[in-house]
Amino acid sequence: xxxxxxxxxxxxxxxxxxxxxxxxxxxxxxxxxxxxxxxxxxxxxxxxxxxxxxxxxxxxxxxxxxxxxxxxxxxxxxxxxxxxxxxxxxxxxxxxxxxxxxxxxxxxxxxxxxxxxxxxxxxxxxxxxxxxxxxxxxxxxxxxxxxxxxxxxxxxxxxxxxxxxxxxxxxxxxxxxxxxxxxxxxxxxxxxxxxxxxxxxxxxxxxxxxxxxxxxxxxxxxxxxxxxxxxxxxxxxxxxxxxxxxxxxxxxxxxxxxxxxxxxxxxxxxxxxxxxxxxxxxxxxxxxxxxxxxxxxxxxxxxxxxxxxxxxxxxxxxxxxxxxxxxxxxxxxxxxxxxxxxxxxxxxxxxxxxxxxxxxxxxxxxxxxxxxxxxxxxxxxxxxxxxxxxxxxxxxxxxxxxxxxxxxxxxxxxxxxxxxxxxxxxxxxxxxxxxxxxxxxxxxxxxxxxxxxxxxxxxxxxxxxxxxxxxxxxxxxxxxxxxxxxxxxxxxxxxxxxxxxxxxxxxxxxxxxxxxxxxxxxx
Amino acid sequence: xxxxxxxxxxxxxxxxxxxxxxxxxxxxxxxxxxxxxxxxxxxxxxxxxxxxxxxxxxxxxxxxxxxxxxxxxxxxxxxxxxxxxxxxxxxxxxxxxxxxxxxxxxxxxxxxxxxxxxxxxxxxxxxxxxxxxxxxxxxxxxxxxxxxxxxxxxxxxxxxxxxxxxxxxxxxxxxxxxxxxxxxxxxxxxxxxxxxxxxxxxxxxxxxxxxxxxxxxxxxxxxxxxxxxxxxxxxxxxxxxxxxxxxxxxxxxxxxxxxxxxxxxxxxxxxxxxxxxxxxxxxxxxxxxxx
Numbered sequence: 043x044x045x046x047x048x049x050x051x052x053x054x055x056x057x058x059x060x061x062x063x064x065x066x067x068x069x070x071x072x073x074x075x076x077x078x079x080x081x082x083x084x085x086x087x088x089x090x091x092x093x094x095x096x097x098x099x100x101x102x103x104x105x106x107x108x109x110x111x112x113x114x115x116x117x118x119x120x121x122x123x124x125x126x127x128x129x130x131x132x133x134x135x136x137x138x139x140x141x142x143x144x145x146x147x148x149x150x151x152x153x154x155x156x157x158x159x160x161x162x163x164x165x166x167x168x169x170x171x172x173x174x175x176x177x178x179x180x181x182x183x184x185x186x187x188x189x190x191x192x193x194x195x196x197x198x199x200x201x202x203x204x205x206x207x208x209x210x211x212x213x214x215x216x217x218x219x220x221x222x223x224x225x226x227x228x229x230x231x232x233x234x235x236x237x238x239x240x241x242x243x244x245x246x247x248x249x250x251x252x253x254x255x256x257x258x259x260x261x262x263x264x265x266x267x268x269x270x271x272x273x274x275x276x277x278x279x280x281x282x283x284x285x286x287x288x289x290x291x292x293x294x295x296x297x298x299x300x301x302x303x304x305x306x307x308x309x310x311x312x313x314x315x316x317x318x319x320x321x322x323x324x325x326x327x328x329x330x331x332x333x334x335x336x337x338x339x340x341x342x343x344x345x346x347x348x349x350x351x352x353x354x355x356x357x358x359x360x361x362x363x364x365x366x367x368x369x370x371x372x373x374x375x376x377x378x379x380x381x382x383x384x385x386x387x388x389x390x391x392x393x394x395x396x397x398x399x400x401x402x403x404x405x406x407x408x409x410x411x412x413x414x415x416x417x418x419x420x421x422x423x424x425x426x427x428x429x430x431x432x433x434x435x436x437x438x439x440x441x442x443x444x445x446x447x448x449x450x451x452x453x454x455x456x457x458x459x460x461x462x463x464x465x466x467x468x469x470x471x472x473x474x475x476x477x478x479x480x481x482x483x484x485x486x487x488x489x490x491x492x493x494x495x496x497x498x499x500x501x502x503x504x505x506x507x508x509x510x511x512x513x514x515x516x517x518x519x520x521x522x523x524x525x526x527x528x529x530x531x532x533x534x535x536x537x538x539x540x541x542x543x544x545x546x547x548x549x550x551x552x553x554x555x556x557x558x559x560x561x562x563x564x565x
Numbered sequence: 566x567x568x569x570x571x572x573x574x575x576x577x578x579x580x581x582x583x584x585x586x587x588x589x590x591x592x593x594x595x596x597x598x599x600x601x602x603x604x605x606x607x608x609x610x611x612x613x614x615x616x617x618x619x620x621x622x623x624x625x626x627x628x629x630x631x632x633x634x635x636x637x638x639x640x641x642x643x644x645x646x647x648x649x650x651x652x653x654x655x656x657x658x659x660x661x662x663x664x665x666x667x668x669x670x671x672x673x674x675x676x677x678x679x680x681x682x683x684x685x686x687x688x689x690x691x692x693x694x695x696x697x698x699x700x701x702x703x704x705x706x707x708x709x710x711x712x713x714x715x716x717x718x719x720x721x722x723x724x725x726x727x728x729x730x731x732x733x734x735x736x737x738x739x740x741x742x743x744x745x746x747x748x749x750x751x752x753x754x755x756x757x758x759x760x761x762x763x764x765x766x767x768x769x770x771x772x773x774x775x776x777x778x779x780x781x782x783x784x785x786x787x788x789x790x791x792x793x794x795x796x797x798x799x800x801x802x803x804x805x806x807x808x809x810x811x812x813x814x815x816x817x818x819x820x821x822x823x824x825x826x827x828x829x830x831x832x833x834x835x836x837x838x839x840x841x842x843x844x845x846x847x848x849x850x851x852x853x854x855x856x
Contacts, residue, residue, distance in 0.1 A: 083600060084787055153837075183837070185701070187702075190699075190701075191697075268784070272603040272786025273601045273602065274812065275784075297751055300788035300791075304786070323696075
């Protein structure tokens with residue numbers, strides 16, 4: 043239902059032309075930050091929080107934290123995510139129970155936020171944990187709120203203290219105070235006090251809430267807020283913080299499709315932790331809050347974050363630097379090649395990984411055609427070689443190749459193919475390293491390609507965006523389309539490191555494309 | 566009631582209109598104010614761009630002109646659609662829908678009272694058979710408003726059957742206006758949305774539906790649009806009701822809703838009192854918002 047494009051797509055768009063850059067320029071960052079700002083506003087994050095947040099992201103993106111495993115868009119997404127999780131989950135904590143029971147929990151919030159329902163959910167959850175909660179009906183304002191609490195209490199199987207009929211009759215402060223006394227007498231170890239919904243601007247009602255708080259001295263005051271709330275979250279949260287000084291936040295109606303930017307606003311402005319999430323109308327739809335899930339929900343990032351993490355974990359930067367050196371000194375061997383391939387496999391199934399990417403749907407067919415066993419076969423061939431052969435592929439004469447083919451359970455033709463792919467790729471990388479890229483650190487983005495990690499995932503995106511690329515690449519596109527099936531397995535199997543790096547950028551290492559690649563990298 | 570901040574952007578805009586000339590800061594402030602009123606980034610950009618063009622065209626530097634143009638611009642956008650309720654059918658059946666906790670039941674209570682002051686006979690159907698004590702809550706409102714109510718015979722009864730019985734009774738008794746409450750449902754719940762379609766069909770078997778009112782909470786942010794789209798699709802919404810305007814929220818998202826969906830705002834709720842419901846007038850709304 044969301045009519046707004048998701049941030050990952052938008053960022054990909056922004057970075058369409060910068061893909062090969064390793065470091066972000068100020069102008070790039072500004073463009074990105076603008077997109078993030080919009081995305082956050084669309085997600086209903088409060089403006090002042092957005093401003094503060096984008097400022098921080100901008101600073102970090104311009105700073106030195108550049109990971110070679112990720113392309114620029116991913117770097118920014120990663121920074122954004124980290125900042126989000128920090129705000130949302132910086133102070134994650136559980137309910138605090140009083141040393142001397144009963145533990146008193148007071149609920150407060152706007153009308154219709156879901157306090158009464160939450161009271162039931164919380165009670166049921168506590169019962170499951172072996173507590174003996176009691177509900178106190180201190181919402182005497184809304185017609186039949188008391189009745190509703192009684193019904194909810196019955197559903198949760200907990201008693202309800204409701205001395206007043208409600209509907210405007212009775213004193214909520216007195217009910218709350220008596221409720222706590224009643225709980226002490228009856229040996230309930232948790233008291234949950236439901237209060238009337240009130241607006242932040244309603245001074246009289248806020249004072250009443252403060253009075254209830256004073257009268258019962260709760261161990262926890264939970265502020266219940268609707269995940270759908272917009273910019274007003276700030277004003278409301280501040281009003282409640284000033285009025286009743288809540289100790290934790292509960293986000294309700296998270297089962298809808300609201301992005302829930304309010305969570306970020308409230309957490310960031312009040313500094314209070316979000317403790318629970320309410321995710322449905324049944325009393326069991328209640329869970330502790332997961333900051334990481336919320337972060338990706340706010341920005342609609344999907345699984346891309348998982349992917350980034352996996353890539354980062356699998357990709358070793360030192361390894362990449364060594365590799366870059368090897369390219370330039372011509373000492374790249376089949377062993378290194380194997381190492382890369384194994385690194386790539388560390389990341390888990392490539393197919394699965396690709397399908398995690400947003401927008402990978404279009405690639406489905408290509409994914410189907412991609413044979414992961416190709417990698418295994420290539421691996422087998424290399425492993426059937428002797429140390430000497432791996433270091434010096436030139437040694438590979440006819441009889442050696444026959445032996446290898448037998449050892450790997452494949453054919454001489456396949457061995458030949460592998461060797462020629464390897465040679466081509468090694469040559470290409472060497473050219474690039476020497477001619478295209480003047481300095482080794484600048485190599486970063488290039489071996490990033492072979493650093494399987496970083497590359498595995500951008501691959502599909504690249505293909506997607508490829509069609510949208512300038513005309514000069516249209517021809518290449520055609521070639522890619524026709525050669526897709528061949529190029530992809532070949533890239534992954536035969537040339538892994540380079541293959542991935544190369545196939546992405548140039549489809550396959552033909553002369554023309556190599557020239558194009560060089561041009562692109564050298565810019 | 567204690568002192569309340571007026572429902573208006575005037576606070577946010579005061580500084581900006583008090584200045585002598587329009588400068589870069591004015592535009593930034595205006596943009597911030599609109600975003601904070603939940604207009605959303607797209608509409609905000611459109612409004613600001615529109616105003617920039619006007620300011621350039623009329624070659625003015627006076628912030629007062631800008632204020633007037635903003636007010637007129639908003640009014641113009643809001644008044645594109647006809648916001649009168651269509652209740653001339655007899656019985657005029659009004660179906661009230663919306664997500665949880667937006668104030669459907671309260672709105673019905675106030676609406677019934679509003680109609681009663683014009684001496685119309687009103688019958689309310691309590692088709693929210695799901696939420697605990699929803700029927701009782703509605704019954705209390707009905708009593709306050711002096712309207713009749715049809716209750717479900719059992720808890721959890723099919724809401725469509727309650728709706729059917731309500732309309733049936735109205736036809737028999739010759740009641741002028743029928744208001745049917747429904748359970749709150751999030752627009753993402755496919756099954757519950759289908760239930761609405763069913764309620765509608767069941768009513769239409771007996772008599773056409775005069776109005777389907779979607780209740781929107783002013784504190785809602787950009788999700789309001791998603792809500793509206795889903796409810797329009799499943800319930801055939803004909804009008805919007807904006808509630809909780811007595812808080813600090815400005816409900817700017819309704820402009821986006823109205824423009825994107827072409828459904829007019831018809832009623833505005835401003836409090837928990839039974840008389841706190843009024844018809845929607847673009848002029849007053851824009852006037853209040855901008856100050």
